[in-house]
Amino acid sequence: MDRLYPNYKKVKMTKEQFFYAHKELAKTVEKHILLESGRTGNLCIAGVDPLVTLKATGDQSLELQWRDGSTEVKKGEPLELLAEFVESMKMETLPELPEYQGGVIGFISYDYARTYEPIPEIAKDDLETPDVFFYLFDRWAVLNQKEEAVYFMTLPGRGLDVSELEQEWLEAAAAGERNRIHAAESTATESKKPEKVNVSVTGPQFEQMVRDVQRYIALGEVNQVNLSVRQSNELAADPLSMYEALRSFNPSPYMAMIGAEDFAVVSGSPELLLKKRGTELSTRPIGGTRPRGATQLEDDALEKDLLSNEKEKGEHIMLVEQELEDFEHVCTKDTVETDEFMVIERYSHVMHLVSNIRGTASPELSNAAIVKGVFPGGSITGSPKLRTMEIIEELEPTRRGLYTGSIGWVGFNGDMELNIVIRTAYIKNGVAYIQAGAGLVADSVPKEEYVESLNKAKALWQAKEMAETKA
Numbered sequence: 001m002d003r004l005y006p007n008y009k010k011v012k013m014t015k016e017q018f019f020y021a022h023k024e025l026a027k028t029v030e031k032h033i034l035l036e037s038g039r040t041g042n043l044c045i046a047g048v049d050p051l052v053t054l055k056a057t058g059d060q061s062l063e064l065q066w067r068d069g070s071t072e073v074k075k076g077e078p079l080e081l082l083a084e085f086v087e088s089m090k091m092e093t094l095p096e097l098p099e100y101q102g103g104v105i106g107f108i109s110y111d112y113a114r115t116y117e118p119i120p121e122i123a124k125d126d127l128e129t130p131d132v133f134f135y136l137f138d139r140w141a142v143l144n145q146k147e148e149a150v151y152f153m154t155l156p157g158r159g160l161d162v163s164e165l166e167q168e169w170l171e172a173a174a175a176g177e178r179n180r181i182h183a184a185e186s187t188a189t190e191s192k193k194p195e196k197v198n199v200s201v202t203g204p205q206f207e208q209m210v211r212d213v214q215r216y217i218a219l220g221e222v223n224q225v226n227l228s229v230r231q232s233n234e235l236a237a238d239p240l241s242m243y244e245a246l247r248s249f250n251p252s253p254y255m256a257m258i259g260a261e262d263f264a265v266v267s268g269s270p271e272l273l274l275k276k277r278g279t280e281l282s283t284r285p286i287g288g289t290r291p292r293g294a295t296q297l298e299d300d301a302l303e304k305d306l307l308s309n310e311k312e313k314g315e316h317i318m319l320v321e322q323e324l325e326d327f328e329h330v331c332t333k334d335t336v337e338t339d340e341f342m343v344i345e346r347y348s349h350v351m352h353l354v355s356n357i358r359g360t361a362s363p364e365l366s367n368a369a370i371v372k373g374v375f376p377g378g379s380i381t382g383s384p385k386l387r388t389m390e391i392i393e394e395l396e397p398t399r400r401g402l403y404t405g406s407i408g409w410v411g412f413n414g415d416m417e418l419n420i421v422i423r424t425a426y427i428k429n430g431v432a433y434i435q436a437g438a439g440l441v442a443d444s445v446p447k448e449e450y451v452e453s454l455n456k457a458k459a460l461w462q463a464k465e466m467a468e469t470k471a
Helices: 015-026 078-088 110-115 161-177 203-218 237-250 296-308 310-330 367-376 385-395 444-453 458-470
Strands: 007-012 032-036 043-048 051-056 061-066 070-076 105-110 132-136 137-143 148-156 224-234 254-259 264-269 271-277 280-284 288-292 337-346 350-360 408-412 416-420 422-429 431-438
Touching: 007 161, 015 032, 015 043, 015 132, 015 161, 015 237, 032 408, 043 337, 078 105, 078 110, 078 367, 078 408, 105 148, 110 254, 137 161, 137 458, 148 161, 148 422, 161 431, 203 224, 203 385, 203 431, 203 444, 224 385, 224 444, 224 458, 237 254, 237 264, 237 422, 237 458, 264 310, 264 408, 264 458, 271 408, 280 310, 288 310, 296 310, 296 337, 296 350, 310 337, 310 350, 310 367, 367 416, 408 458, 422 458, 431 444, 431 458
Parallel strands: none
Antiparallel strands: 007 148, 032 043, 032 254, 043 137, 051 061, 051 132, 061 070, 105 132, 105 408, 137 148, 224 431, 254 264, 264 422, 271 280, 271 416, 280 350, 288 350, 337 350, 408 416, 422 431
16 A cells, blocks of 8 residues: 555644634543643644544553444554554655654553553552553644644545644634633732642651651662652643643643543643654653742752752662663663753752653664553652562552653654653543652651652642632
8 A cells, every 4th residue: 555645734823822722622522632842842733533542441452442433442462553553554754744743642551561560459440540542633733833833634535624624723723812811810820728639648658658668778679769649639620721721830841631531631741751753762851859949049049959969869860770771671782872961950830850861762673662661761660660660559559540651642654752741630520630759769858758749749739720710
C-alpha cells in the first residue's frame, strides 16, 4: 500500500485563540484532548471526538472502541499493539508541517509497569484507572506558537474536508473570544483559607513511612525512594474551567486536558520522561525542590540554598545516575550523555533542580521496548527502580493510577513525546484527586518531607478554587 500524507491547511492563530476555540468545541463533546507547551516548548495539539479510543486495563490485550460504536479486542502486549496500530495507518511526514503530524494521544498509567515487572499487589485499586488510554483522531489541529499559526489536519482517504475543520475552529475561536474570561478576572490570587482536603495518609503516618524508607536505606536495599500523598475533594466546576485557571498562572512545559466518558485529567507537569525525534532520545529528570520566594531577594536566597544543599544535590545525582542507567539499556553504546546538569527551573509555587540526558536509540528496539526500558521515570520511583516500586506498593495505601505515569503522543512517523505525570488532577465521579510526593534519602526530615509533598499540590488546588469561584 502506498504511503499517504495528512491533508492540511494553515491559518494564522494565537495560542489564546487556539485554547478558547478548543474549549468551545469540547464543551459538548465527551471525548477530547489538548496538549499545550506552557514553557520552553512550541507545539500545542488538540482533537475532539476521536475516531478510535484505545485502552488496556490489567491484562494482555488492547481494546479498540470506534466512533460508530463497534469494538474489537486485540490480544498481546498493549504498547506493542498500540505501536503496530499507529504504524498500520501508513502515514508519511511532510517537512513543511509541525513535528506532530498525527498519531495517538493519551496516557500510560504508572500501574502499567505491572504487566512487565513483578510488582506485588498490595495497594488498593480504588480509582480503576486504565493502564493504557489513547485517542486516534481523524481530524486534529496543531499550533506552532512561534509562527502563531495553526495547522488543521485530516486523515486521507476518508472523505474529510479540511476546510470544514478550519471553519469549525474559526467559528469556535470567535465564540470563545466572546465568552472568555477577562484577563483581570483570571489573575491568580492566593487562597485566604486553605482548602480542606482528604488525604490518603496523615502527617504522622507519612513520617512513619519516611522512617520505614530510611530503614530500607540503612539495610542497603535502596538509595532513595519517592513516596507520595494523595489529596482529594469534590470539584464543583467544569474540569475545562479548572484547566483554564491552571494555565493562566502556572504554565508548564507539559500542560494537558483530557476529557473521557468516566474521567477527566487536568495537568500542568514540568517533567519530560522521553522525547524521540528520529533516532535521538532525551529525558529531563527533576529532583530537588524549594518553594518560591515572596520577593526576588527571597527567591534568589532559596535558589542559592537549593544549589548548595548537599542532600538535594545528592538526591539529584542519584536520579541522574538512574536515568543514565535506563538510557544505557535503550541506546546505542557510547551515545548517552548528560548535556545539561543541575540547572534551576522556576514554576508558580516551587523551583526545581533539573538535568538533561540524551542518547541515540538502539536500532533493534521497538518504540514500545524503548518506553518500557525507561518507564516509569526514576525521578518519581527512586533507585534501584524495581525495589523502590515494591516499597511504594508496600507503603502507599492506594495505587497511583495516572500519577507518575505518562501523558503524551506517539506519531505516525515513529517520533514520540511522553511526560511524567505530576502536578495533575485526576477527576472521577465529581472528585478531584491530586497526588504529590518527595524523594526520601537517609537524612530526610520526615515532617519536612510531608510539608513538601503538600506544597507541590498547591497550584492545582488554587486552580480548582479559581474555577469554582467563577462557576
